[in-house]
Amino acid sequence: MAEKIRVTVWSEYILEKEYEHIAAxxxxxxxxxxxxxxxxxxxxxxxxxxxxxxxxxxxxxxxxQTDVLLWYGHMVHEQVEDEIVERIKKRVWExxxxxxxxxxxxxxxxxxxxGTTGEVRWREIGEKERVWVIDRSHPxxxxxxxxxxxxxxxxxxxxxxxxAPEELIFISWFAGGDVLRSGCCYHRGAGKVFYFGPxxxxxxxxxxxxxxxxxxxxxRWAAPGRGVQVSFGKTDALxxxxxxxxx
Amino acid sequence: MAEKIRVTVWSEYILEKEYEHIAAxxxxxxxxxxxxxxxxxxxxxxxxxxxxxxxxxxxxxxxxQTDVLLWYGHMVHEQVEDEIVERIKKRVWExxxxxxxxxxxxxxxxxxxxGTTGEVRWREIGEKERVWVIDRSHPxxxxxxxxxxxxxxxxxxxxxxxxAPEELIFISWFAGGDVLRSGCCYHRGAGKVFYFGPxxxxxxxxxxxxxxxxxxxxxRWAAPGRGVQVSFGKTDALxxxxxxxxx
Amino acid sequence: MAEKIRVTVWSEYILEKEYEHIAAxxxxxxxxxxxxxxxxxxxxxxxxxxxxxxxxxxxxxxxxQTDVLLWYGHMVHEQVEDEIVERIKKRVWExxxxxxxxxxxxxxxxxxxxGTTGEVRWREIGEKERVWVIDRSHPxxxxxxxxxxxxxxxxxxxxxxxxAPEELIFISWFAGGDVLRSGCCYHRGAGKVFYFGPxxxxxxxxxxxxxxxxxxxxxRWAAPGRGVQVSFGKTDALxxxxxxxxx
Amino acid sequence: MAEKIRVTVWSEYILEKEYEHIAAxxxxxxxxxxxxxxxxxxxxxxxxxxxxxxxxxxxxxxxxQTDVLLWYGHMVHEQVEDEIVERIKKRVWExxxxxxxxxxxxxxxxxxxxGTTGEVRWREIGEKERVWVIDRSHPxxxxxxxxxxxxxxxxxxxxxxxxAPEELIFISWFAGGDVLRSGCCYHRGAGKVFYFGPxxxxxxxxxxxxxxxxxxxxxRWAAPGRGVQVSFGKTDALxxxxxxxxx
Numbered sequence: 001m002a003e004k005i006r007v008t009v010w011s012e013y014i015l016e017k018e019y020e021h022i023a024a025x026x027x028x029x030x031x032x033x034x035x036x037x038x039x040x041x042x043x044x045x046x047x048x049x050x051x052x053x054x055x056x057x058x059x060x061x062x063x064x065q066t067d068v069l070l071w072y073g074h075m076v077h078e079q080v081e082d083e084i085v086e087r088i089k090k091r092v093w094e095x096x097x098x099x100x101x102x103x104x105x106x107x108x109x110x111x112x113x114x115g116t117t118g119e120v121r122w123r124e125i126g127e128k129e130r131v132w133v134i135d136r137s138h139p140x141x142x143x144x145x146x147x148x149x150x151x152x153x154x155x156x157x158x159x160x161x162x163x164a165p166e167e168l169i170f171i172s173w174f175a176g177g178d179v180l181r182s183g184c185c186y187h188r189g190a191g192k193v194f195y196f197g198p199x200x201x202x203x204x205x206x207x208x209x210x211x212x213x214x215x216x217x218x219x220r221w222a223a224p225g226r227g228v229q230v231s232f233g234k235t236d237a238l239x240x241x242x243x244x245x246x247x
Numbered sequence: 248m249a250e251k252i253r254v255t256v257w258s259e260y261i262l263e264k265e266y267e268h269i270a271a272x273x274x275x276x277x278x279x280x281x282x283x284x285x286x287x288x289x290x291x292x293x294x295x296x297x298x299x300x301x302x303x304x305x306x307x308x309x310x311x312q313t314d315v316l317l318w319y320g321h322m323v324h325e326q327v328e329d330e331i332v333e334r335i336k337k338r339v340w341e342x343x344x345x346x347x348x349x350x351x352x353x354x355x356x357x358x359x360x361x362g363t364t365g366e367v368r369w370r371e372i373g374e375k376e377r378v379w380v381i382d383r384s385h386p387x388x389x390x391x392x393x394x395x396x397x398x399x400x401x402x403x404x405x406x407x408x409x410x411a412p413e414e415l416i417f418i419s420w421f422a423g424g425d426v427l428r429s430g431c432c433y434h435r436g437a438g439k440v441f442y443f444g445p446x447x448x449x450x451x452x453x454x455x456x457x458x459x460x461x462x463x464x465x466x467r468w469a470a471p472g473r474g475v476q477v478s479f480g481k482t483d484a485l486x487x488x489x490x491x492x493x494x
Numbered sequence: 495m496a497e498k499i500r501v502t503v504w505s506e507y508i509l510e511k512e513y514e515h516i517a518a519x520x521x522x523x524x525x526x527x528x529x530x531x532x533x534x535x536x537x538x539x540x541x542x543x544x545x546x547x548x549x550x551x552x553x554x555x556x557x558x559q560t561d562v563l564l565w566y567g568h569m570v571h572e573q574v575e576d577e578i579v580e581r582i583k584k585r586v587w588e589x590x591x592x593x594x595x596x597x598x599x600x601x602x603x604x605x606x607x608x609g610t611t612g613e614v615r616w617r618e619i620g621e622k623e624r625v626w627v628i629d630r631s632h633p634x635x636x637x638x639x640x641x642x643x644x645x646x647x648x649x650x651x652x653x654x655x656x657x658a659p660e661e662l663i664f665i666s667w668f669a670g671g672d673v674l675r676s677g678c679c680y681h682r683g684a685g686k687v688f689y690f691g692p693x694x695x696x697x698x699x700x701x702x703x704x705x706x707x708x709x710x711x712x713x714r715w716a717a718p719g720r721g722v723q724v725s726f727g728k729t730d731a732l733x734x735x736x737x738x739x740x741x
Numbered sequence: 742m743a744e745k746i747r748v749t750v751w752s753e754y755i756l757e758k759e760y761e762h763i764a765a766x767x768x769x770x771x772x773x774x775x776x777x778x779x780x781x782x783x784x785x786x787x788x789x790x791x792x793x794x795x796x797x798x799x800x801x802x803x804x805x806q807t808d809v810l811l812w813y814g815h816m817v818h819e820q821v822e823d824e825i826v827e828r829i830k831k832r833v834w835e836x837x838x839x840x841x842x843x844x845x846x847x848x849x850x851x852x853x854x855x856g857t858t859g860e861v862r863w864r865e866i867g868e869k870e871r872v873w874v875i876d877r878s879h880p881x882x883x884x885x886x887x888x889x890x891x892x893x894x895x896x897x898x899x900x901x902x903x904x905a906p907e908e909l910i911f912i913s914w915f916a917g918g919d920v921l922r923s924g925c926c927y928h929r930g931a932g933k934v935f936y937f938g939p940x941x942x943x944x945x946x947x948x949x950x951x952x953x954x955x956x957x958x959x960x961r962w963a964a965p966g967r968g969v970q971v972s973f974g975k976t977d978a979l980x981x982x983x984x985x986x987x988x
Contacts, residue, residue, distance in 0.1 A: 003445045021494045093363070095878070108384065115362045115435065116340070119474055119479040126491030127484065130979070132652045133675050133969050137836070137928040146653055152491045159477045159624045159640055160438055164662065167907075171665060171673045175482065175980065176484030179626050179667045179883035188362065189408055189876040202524065214264075225883035228874050230406045232366040237374065237402075237423030238871070239916065244373030244399045245266045246449045271823055342631070359839045377732070379899045379920050380722050384589070385680040389719035405873045406887055410910065414660075418899065418912060422733065426873050426914045434631040472636035475627050483626070486669065515988045586902070587902065589855070609856045609929065613973040614910065620985030621978065648983045653971045655834065655930055658907055670978030670988065683902055696987045724900045726860040731896075731917030738867030738893045740943045741762045 004045040005223045006065055010057055011033045011072040012039055012107060013050035015201050021202045030072055032170075038219065056084050063087055068097035068219045072238075073107040074201070085112050093189030097222025099215070102154075102199035105162070110195075119161040122154065123176060129153035129198065130173040131182060131210070137219040140183065140194065140214060142167050147225070149209040154200035156180050159238045162195070172197055183214070192222040251292040252470045253312055256282045258305055260297035263450050269448045277319055277448055281348075284459050285466065298323070303331050310334055315344035317465045320354040321448070332359050338437030344410040344469025346462070347399075349446035352409070357442075360435060366408040369401065370423060376400035376445065377420040378429060378457070386468040387416050387430065387441065387461060395457040401447035403427050409442070419444055430461070432468075439469040500559055503529045504551055505566040507544035509695050516695045520697070522615045524566055524695055528595075531706045532713065545570070550578050557581055562591035562713045567601040568695070579606050587683030591716025594691035596648075599656070604689075607682060615654040616648065617670060622702040623647035624667040625676060625690065625704070633715040634663050634677065634688065634708060642704040648694035650674050657688070666691055677708070679715075686716040745786040746964045747806055748763075749774045751798055754791035756942050759951070763942045771813055771942055773840075778953045781814040790815070797825050804828055808959045809838035814848040824955050826853050834930030838963025840956070843940035846903070851936075860902040863895065864917060870894035870939065871914040872923060872951070880962040881924065881935065881955060889951040895941035897921050902962065903936070912928060913938055924955070926962075933963040 001084065011031035015022050026033045031048040033217030038044035047066075049057030063069070073080065085108045092098050092113060100110050105118030131151040133141045163186070170183030182197030196214065201206050206212070252315045258278035262269050273280050278295040284362050285291035294313075296304030311315070316335065320327065328336050332355045339345050339360060352365030359441030376397040404425030410433070429444030443461065453459070505525035509516050520527045520614060532538035541560075543551030557563070563582065567574065579602045586592050594604050594715040599612030623644040627635045651672030657680070664677030676691030690708065693699050700706070752772035756763050757761065764855045767774050772789040779785035788807075790798030804810070810829065826849045833839050833854060841851050846859030869890040898919030902925070911924030923938030937955065940946050947953070 025493075043263065061515065068340075083249050089362070112741065115336070115360045121479055121482045123482050123484060125484065126493065127488045128980075130671055133971075134652060134675070135658065135928060136931045136969040136971060137933050139966060141969055144969055146971045147788055152493070157482075157667065158628060159479070161479070163410065164413055164434060165627065168658065168662065171675075173671060173673045174666060175486065175488040177486035177624055177667060178671055179665045181628070181665075187411060187876060190877045192878050225880060228328045228877040228882050228885055228886045228887055230877060232406070232876075233367055235404070237370060237372065239422065239424035239869075241372065241422040242376045242467045246272075246373065246399070347651060375733075377918055380724075381899060381922070382905065383684045383722040383724060383900065384686050388722050391722055393722055393724045404615050405875060405912065406877065411876065414907065415909065418922075420914060420918060420920045424871055424914060426912045426920055428875070428912075434629060439632045447549060472633060475630040475635050475638055475640055477627075477630060477640045486622075519987075552848045564804035577743065583856070607856045609854045611828070615973055615976045617976050617978060618983065619978065621988065646987070652855065653973070655973075658928060660905055669980065669982040671980035682903060693909075696773075717951070726862055726900070726902075729862045729864050730865065731864060735866065735868045735916040740766075740867065740893070 001186065004043060005219060006067040007038045007044050007046045007219055008062060008066040009046065009048045009070045010076060011050055012076055013052060014075055026201065030206065033206050034070060034072065037206065037215050041216065044219070046108045054211065056081060058084050058087065063091050063096070064102060066096055067224055068098040068099065070101060071104045071107065071109055072101045072199070074103040074229050079108045079242065080108050084110055089113050092191035092193065093209065095190035095224035095227055097191060097224065098193045099218055099222060100193065100195045101245045102197060105195060114163055114186065115191060116161050116163065117171050120156045121159070121178065124154045125176070126157055126203070127153070127175040131198065132171050132173065134168050134171055138167060138169055140217045141221040142217055143213055144210055150198055150205055150208065153198060156197055190224065190227055194218045196221055251290060252466060253314045254285045254291050254317065254466055255294045255295065255309060255313040256295045256317045258297055259321060260299060261322055266352065273448065277453065278408065279452050281317055282454065284462050288394065288463065291433050291466070298326065303328060305331050306333065307334060309341070311344055314471055315346065315469045317346040317348060318351045318356055319348045319446070321350040324354045327468060328330055332356055336360050339438035339440065342436060342437035342471035342474055344466065344471065345440045346465055347440065352442060360440060361410055363408050363410065363435065368404045368406070368425065369400045372423070373450070374397035374402055374422040376402070377422065377447065379418050379463065381418055382414050383412060385416055386465045388433045389464055390460055391457055397445055397452055399450045400445060400452065403444055437471065437474055441465045442470055454471050454494050498537060499713060500561045501532045501538050501540045501713055502556060502560040503540065503542045503564045505544055505741045506568060506570055509544060510570055515710065516573065520695065520699050523573055524700065527700050528564055528566065531700065531709050535710065538713070539596060545573065550575060552578050552581065554581060557585050557590070560590055561718055562593065562716045564593040565598045565601065565603055566595045566693070568597040571601045574602050579603055581723055583607050586685035586687065589684035589718035589721055591685060591713065592687045593712055593716060594596065594687065595669045596691060607687060608657055610655050610657065615651045615653070618648045619670070620646035620697070621649055621669040623649070623691065625664050626667065628662050632661060632663055634711045637707055637712055638704055643702060644692055644702065646697045647692060648697065650691055670681065684718065684721055688716055745784060746960060747808045748779045748785050748787045748811065748960055749803060749807040749833065750787065750789045750811045752791055753815060753817055753946070754793060755816055766945050769941065771947065774947050775811055775813065778947065778956050782957065783883045785960070792820065794847055797822060799825050799828065801828060803972040804832050804837070808839055809839040809963045811842060811923065812845045812848065812850055813842045813940070815844040818848045821849050824848055830854050833932035833934065833957055836931035836965035836968055837966065838932060838960065839934045841934065841960055841962065844937060846936060854934060855904055855927065857902050857904065861897045861926055863897050865895045866917070866942070867893035868896055870896070872939065873912050873914065875909050875912055879908060879910055881958045883958055884954055891946055891949065893944045894939060894946065897938055931965065931968055935959045935963055
């Protein structure tokens with residue numbers, strides 16, 4: 001496939017404007033920092049959008065030109081309009097890839113596609129997170145070491161209210177005594193969905209080499225293929241069969 | 248557990264009142280016919296409710312006294328109120344079992360809990376359906392033969408827009424050339440969910456011995472256990488760990 | 495089912511005779527300590543056997559009278575005869591439950607049934623293990639808290655060379671920085687298999703309340719049901735179909 | 742990755758030499774016909790080997806130069822030496838892809854890697870097989886229609902004694918009343934394994950367009966990536982932890 005993978009990065013873009021110590025890490029917003037990951041490689045074509053833009057950044061046109069959507073929501077999940085959420089859900093079933101990052105587990109998009117509010121236990125003391133690779137045959141982990149450390153991270157821990165991942169990619173260990181299924185794959189119709197736990201705004205996590213590797217791998221994995229033509233609804237029998245009517 | 252499993256059967260109760268040939272099969276409504284399955288055994292305590300009752304049959308009180316809910320919707324999925332659907336979803340995550348029957352794959356409840364409209368290909372010519380047991384270690388199939396036939400059935404066939412079942416229990420073969428993943432288990436929080444394909448109103452499917460066996464087994468499987476106490480939200484570290492603050 | 499669940503506990507019974515500090519914890523051998531868990535409840539009928547007995551403790555007769563087999567091997571996996579291993583494998587596919595404990599991940603039985611040598615990283619410094627419940631809808635965790643601690647444990651950590659568990663029940667956190675998928679369910683034919691990580695001989699782990707709860711729950715879960723009659727091999731067509739011969 | 746995927750096709754090469762009607766379809770043997778599928782594309786480098794060659798066609802050198810191995814066994818599974826089987830198993834865990842074709846479900850390789858003899862019900866009357874796509878997000882089905890027909894096929898049907906597929910890709914419908922999970926993915930260590938049901942020697946199945954598409958897709962999917970460096974065995978603590986010794 002010589003064609004580029006069209007990546008759209010969405011974020012709320014709120015905390016970066018409110019807090020200096022966050023702006024110091026992500027001066028153009030976390031969406032731009034994430035978009036930069038993909039700007040490093042010629043195979044990606046990237047766009048960054050935010051909640052403040054027309055149609056909350058995700059018009060039907062933009063979505064229809066998106067191969068993989070990255071979602072970073074945190075503080076104002078409820079402000080995202082239901083119509084936008086339904087639009088995303090529909091595109092995922094049609095084949096668009098979706099990466100749900102960190103606190104997006106509690107977003108409307110997550111809930112609408114996976115059927116859960118994604119509750120967790122959490123703690124914000126900047127403790128160490130160690131990310132262990134669980135499925136070493138998976139495209140998302142290629143090129144990684146068997147584990148890597150995030151020096152300071154927000155803890156998200158079990159119980160994590162998610163459907164059992166179809167492919168469990170990472171388990172995180174936290175210094176304070178917790179664990180998290182922090183890399184989780186799902187398939188929905190023609191679309192692939194990946195939840196990735198690391199990524200709080202207060203730490204420079206998206207600049208870390210291994211995190212960038214995961215996020216590139218994940219977009220490649222989630223990009224749609226040539227597809228399968230399907231049809232639904234009323235159909236004739238494909239093989240001859242006698243008709244029985246109860247009326 | 249000497250305590251009884253409290254079963255609530257819900258249906259729309261519409262077609263049985265409109266069509267004579269349906270009323271001939273299910274004279275008191277399909278919900279009563281389903282409830283009768285459980286009335287055969289002392290271990291169940293059964294209640295049948297319908298869309299026409301106060302709060303659409305599912306008040307908070309009734310739901311909180313329900314161990315396993317059976318859902319049979321077909322023609323008026325959109326009439327079910329969102330509030331009722333949310334109520335059911337919440338109860339499932341808390342541990343209530345849920346059996347989704349036949350056309351309930353397209354219901355709001357299914358969509359809200361599994362994140363999909365459950366589209367299928369379908370055909371209504373009364374063809375033969377053969378139900379094959381796929382996981383013979385599973386509680387839901389105990390006592391069944393390796394396959395059984397439904398002489399006349401409505402065909403629901405692949406592609407079936409569902410999340411991959413966590414446990415695939417049955418695959419149906421249809422004379423007209425189709426197949427369906429017709430017995431599908433999911434786990435959501437403390438709750439268990441089972442989708443069972445067979446069951447159209449125009450055929451006496453719920454009187455069939457093997458179907459009754461499956462439905463009893465499935466309720467036993469889905470009934471909640473003693474549970475696990477969980478808590479979510481902000482938490483302290485369980486192990487000592489040094490605090491790092493980026494501010 | 496008023497009938498008792500017939501439990502057979504197998505162990506090597508070697509280290510308990512060689513080391514005083516182990517004998518101090520498990521004076522009659524670890525198999526007897528495990529068997530005692532089931533002797534607490536009237537629903538179980540228990541037998542403890544060891545490698546030193548005729549046919550290594552597992553004659554065809556004993557196996558055919560076993561509903562659930564518990565396996566504890568550690569130092570002499572290679573001494574177990576292939577014939578015994580094949581015998582166990584066959585019984586599992588027929589419906590016998592199997593609990594594989596701790597170092598049994600590296601046993602011949604594990605390898606023969608799951609196709610892997612079950613390698614892990616390990617460390618024996620008596621560090622704390624915290625066992626987190628991951629699937630709170632599962633029979634094996636009923637009645638447990640959301641996590642429990644083992645004060646001193648042998649660390650078994652990822653990468654753990656196992657097939658992805660069909661149901662992931664527990665994840666263990668270790669003080670030294672490791673994690674393990676420590677409760678893993680598999681289905682093989684009519685049989686159910688559970689791997690449970692905790693249990694080193696040098697610590698009194700099998701006396702711990704939560705461990706005993708897990709092990710009782712697991713045997714109840716793994717006990718065979720009424721079964722499904724299956725047949726294999728050459729068969730006639732169930733539906734009429736025209737014969738095509740290439741010869 | 743500009744590097745070619747190194748494909749090795751193995752078969753018994755027995756029936757093609759014994760039966761004229763089989764030789765008429767696969768004159769150079771079924772392994773050569775399968776190898777030809779990959780010779781169509783520049784991205785593959787192909788080698789075909791047979792049971793009759795030195796070291797049964799699979800020396801350590803050949804295996805170490807193989808990215809994906811295709812296995813076609815049927816009549817003489819028991820002639821394959823255990824050492825060769827162990828060699829293959831080891832390579833799979835290290836990352837080599839493995840495609841197991843048709844009757845290879847009953848081979849030693851299948852049994853050794855998946856822990857089962859892969860028994861099925863079967864019938865050889867040349868009936869129609871219809872292969873339904875089940876997971877339309879999967880790389881293996883890209884470019885396929887939602888189902889395709891094999892005009893004449895050997896029936897392999899449920900019950901099929903396999904571990905539940907981690908990804909269920911195809912379900913086959915047979916005219917005679919049977920179904921089969923006919924496309925099944927497994928992950929073992931760094932390696933990917935795909936079982937594909939269609940392919941009897943008496944029918945020209947490997948010349949069919951859709952079959953060729955599946956087999957190319959499957960090899961691309963199964964080809965190893967850059968890998969993850971792992972280590973096993975005794976390890977030091979990664980985090981500081983106090984040592985407790987029971988002795």
